[in-house]
Amino acid sequence: MSGPHGLEAGKGIVVSPARDPVSYCSELQAVYLLCKELRGHGFHFHFITNEGGATKKLCQLGEVEPLRGWRETAYSLREPPYEGLKATLKHLLKKEPCDFIWINHLELVPSVYKILRELGRTDMHERIVAHVHFLPTIGKHASDPYWHPVPIKKELCIRIAAGVQLAKAIIVPSPFALQHLDQIVEYAGYEDSINDLLDRAIVVPPPISAEEIARGIREGKCVINKKDGVTRLILSSRLRREYVGWLIEEIGRIARRIPIELVITEPRRRGSAKSHINPFTQQCLDKVRRLPFVVWKPIPNRLDYYATIRWAIRIGIANIRRDTLWSMAAAEVMACGKPCVAPRTPGYEWFVPDELLYESRDEFSDIVVKLAVDEALRLKLGRKAREKIMKKAEVKIVAKEFRQRVKRRLNF
Incomplete structure (x- = not known):
C-alpha cells in the first residue's frame, strides 16, 4: 500500500x-x-x-x-x-x-x-x-x-x-x-x-527480539558463576518501596529453608552510558546488598544480561507495583525460557502464565519453593512462559x- x-x-x-x-x-x-x-x-x-x-x-x-x-x-x-x-x-x-x-x-x-x-x-x-x-x-x-x-x-x-x-x-x-x-x-x-x-x-x-535473545545466549558473557545446588532468583527492578516492598524479607525467609540466592540488577542501566542510580534506589541497595543471600551484579549490556539469565538464573521475580502496565524485565526473563513469579494484577495477568501469579506472601513463597525444588515443573513453566510472551511481544x-x-x- x-x-x-x-x-x-x-x-x-x-x-x-x-x-x-x-x-x-x-x-x-x-x-x-x-x-x-x-x-x-x-x-x-x-x-x-x-x-x-x-x-x-x-x-x-x-x-x-x-x-x-x-x-x-x-x-x-x-x-x-x-x-x-x-x-x-x-x-x-x-x-x-x-x-x-x-x-x-x-x-x-x-x-x-x-x-x-x-x-x-x-x-x-x-x-x-x-x-x-x-x-x-x-x-x-x-x-x-x-x-x-x-x-x-x-x-x-x-x-x-x-x-x-x-x-x-x-x-x-x-x-x-x-x-x-x-x-x-x-x-x-x-x-x-x-x-x-x-x-x-x-x-x-x-x-522482544527472539533473534537478539538467541544472540545474547550464544555470544554474551554470563557474569555470574554457577553454583551447584543453589537456586538463583533474579530481581530486575528498581529497589524502591513500591516496586519491591516485602519481597526481600520474604525471600530471606525462604533462604533459611532452602539454598537460594537473590541476584539484583538494575535493568534501566543496561545499554546506558549513564551510571547514575536514583537516590532512593541507592538507599535501599546499600541496605540489601549486605544481606547474605543477596548478590548485587550490575550487568553492562543486554547480551550479557540474556546470557546470565539463561545460564545462571532459574527463576525471575517481578516487581510488585500494583499499577504496572508492562514489565520489560519480566518479559525478558520469560523470553529467555525462565519462569517469572508475579503478583496477580491486571498488568501481569495479561502476559504471565496463571500458575506463576500469586495473591499473598504465603502464595508467593509456595510458588518459589515449588519451582526451586521441582526441576521438571520449573522447566515446564519456563517453556510455557516463553511461549506466551513470544506470542504477544515478539x-x-x-x-x-x-x-x-x-x-x-x-x-x-
Whole structure:
C-alpha cells in the first residue's frame, strides 16, 4: 500500500526525548526494535531526541535531530524546549513529505499539536500517534516522595488527558493501560468516554527480539558463576518501596529453608552510558546488598544480561507495583525460557502464565519453593512462559500489528 505521498509504506517523525537518561533505557530499546523491524517493511524515520546513547543507537535506523534544553527529570511538568522543537519540526516537514508524527510521551502531544497549528500544518493534526510507555500513579501514593522523585501534580494528568483527546491513535502496552488512562482522564476533569478511547487505542506491547535473545545466549558473557545446588532468583527492578516492598524479607525467609540466592540488577542501566542510580534506589541497595543471600551484579549490556539469565538464573521475580502496565524485565526473563513469579494484577495477568501469579506472601513463597525444588515443573513453566510472551511481544508480531493498525487508523 502506498501512502498519500507515494511512499511504499510510510515516513514518520519520531519525537522521543528522554525524561532522564537512566530511565530511558527500556523505552529506547522498545522504540529501537520496533523501528528496526518496520524499516524492513518500507517505513522511514526521522528521530528527534536528546539523549546521547539514544542518538548513537537510533542513527543506525534513520536521521537523528538532537533536541537540546530538555529538563532531564522524571515526569517533568516544564514545557519542552518549545522553539527548538518547533524549528526542528518545521525543518523536517519542509524537507520532505511525512505520513505521521509518532510522539513517545502523551504529555507532549498538546505542545506538538500547537506547534503544527502555528506552522500552518493542521493537516498533520490527524496524523499524530501517541505512544504510552509509562503513566503516573494517581491516588493516595501520588504525593509520596518515595513513590517518585517529585510529587505527581494534577497539571501532568491534565496534559496527558489533553494528549489522549488530541491524538488520532494511541499505542498502549497492555489492555490495563486503557483502564489506567481512563482514570487519569477522569482525574484531570476531562470528559472523554472509554468507548472513544477504545476506538483510537492500539494495544502493542514493547517488543522482544527472539533473534537478539538467541544472540545474547550464544555470544554474551554470563557474569555470574554457577553454583551447584543453589537456586538463583533474579530481581530486575528498581529497589524502591513500591516496586519491591516485602519481597526481600520474604525471600530471606525462604533462604533459611532452602539454598537460594537473590541476584539484583538494575535493568534501566543496561545499554546506558549513564551510571547514575536514583537516590532512593541507592538507599535501599546499600541496605540489601549486605544481606547474605543477596548478590548485587550490575550487568553492562543486554547480551550479557540474556546470557546470565539463561545460564545462571532459574527463576525471575517481578516487581510488585500494583499499577504496572508492562514489565520489560519480566518479559525478558520469560523470553529467555525462565519462569517469572508475579503478583496477580491486571498488568501481569495479561502476559504471565496463571500458575506463576500469586495473591499473598504465603502464595508467593509456595510458588518459589515449588519451582526451586521441582526441576521438571520449573522447566515446564519456563517453556510455557516463553511461549506466551513470544506470542504477544515478539518484534515481528508487534511490528505487523503496529503497521496494520496505524496505517488503517491514519488512512495512509
